[in-house]
Amino acid sequence: xxxxxQPPSMDCAEGRAANLPCNHSTISGNEYVYWYRQIHxxxxxxxxxxxxxxxxxxxxxxxxxEDRKSSTLILPHATLRDTAVYYCIVLPGVSGxxxxxxxxxxxxxxxxxx
Amino acid sequence: DGxxxxxxxxxxxxxxQNVTLSCEQNLNHDAMYWYRQDPGxxxxxxxxxxxxxxxxxxxxxxxxxxxxEKKESFPLTVTSAQKNPTAFYLCATxxxxxxxxxxxxxxxxxxx
Numbered sequence: 206x207x208x209x210x211q212p213p214s215m216d217c218a219e220g221r222a223a224n225l226p227c228n229h230s231t232i233s234g235n236e237y238v239y240w241y242r243q244i245h246x247x248x249x250x251x252x253x254x255x256x257x258x259x260x261x262x263x264x265x266x267x268x269x270x271e272d273r274k275s276s277t278l279i280l281p282h283a284t285l286r287d288t289a290v291y292y293c294i295v296l297p298g299v300s301g302x303x304x305x306x307x308x309x310x311x312x313x314x315x316x317x318x319x
Numbered sequence: 320d321g322x323x324x325x326x327x328x329x330x331x332x333x334x335x336q337n338v339t340l341s342c343e344q345n346l347n348h349d350a351m352y353w354y355r356q357d358p359g360x361x362x363x364x365x366x367x368x369x370x371x372x373x374x375x376x377x378x379x380x381x382x383x384x385x386x387x388e389k390k391e392s393f394p395l396t397v398t399s400a401q402k403n404p405t406a407f408y409l410c411a412t413x414x415x416x417x418x419x420x421x422x423x424x425x426x427x428x429x430x431x
Contacts, residue, residue, distance in 0.1 A: 239419065248323075248409050248422030249362070292361070309361035 209293045214314045223280040225313050227293030230274040237296050238269060240278045242289040283317045290314050322346040325410050325423035332430050340395045340426045342410030349414065351393035355379060356407040368393055404430045
């Protein structure tokens with residue numbers, strides 16, 4: 206599995222966009238980029254995932270570079286409740302439950318300030 | 320996540336005692352997983368089960384045991400053989416395709 210690199214921490218002002226980067230330079234052609242977040246003392250929450258096209262849902266947008274070696278998670282209008290650890294994970298796109306190989310690193314602690 | 324119930328939220332045990340952590344789901348997912356999280360660390364896979372009556376060891380299975388007698392339930396027993404049992408334990412479920420995992424809110428186990 207490709208490894209990912211994320212900054213350990215970031216700050217963002219409330220109401221502004223939060224842009225969280227992730228490096229996955231060894232990603233292979235059939236691997237997806239997933240983002241989860243974990244609010245203190247809770248279980249991780251799925252946010253979004255993508256293969257090569259940019260993706261958007263009600264929570265966030267995911268921008269993947271053309272060479273797929275990096276991506277950015279965008280929270281368009283960050284709120285105090287978005288303060289959490291954000292994990293970027295790369296998983297093989299093979300059906301049959303391969304997402305059990307989900308291995309979380311240390312992620313990025315995003316602190317949204319008032 | 321309302322579909323996955325982990326109980327209790329906090330659990331205290333004396334060293335040398337076995338303890339069982341509960342995980343129940345009503346999402347009708349085939350696969351269930353147990354992870355361990357230590358302070359400031361990521362998640363590590365303990366055991367997983369992709370179908371009833373079948374389960375496999377994850378990366379750190381030593382000192383743990385599981386059962387999967389029903390689709391809805393995947394209890395984890397932390398045995399006295401586990402050297403450092405104090406941790407945050409997370410249960411997750413998933414379909415057998417590429418759908419993302421759903422996590423419970425965890426059980427924080429403290430062994431003294």
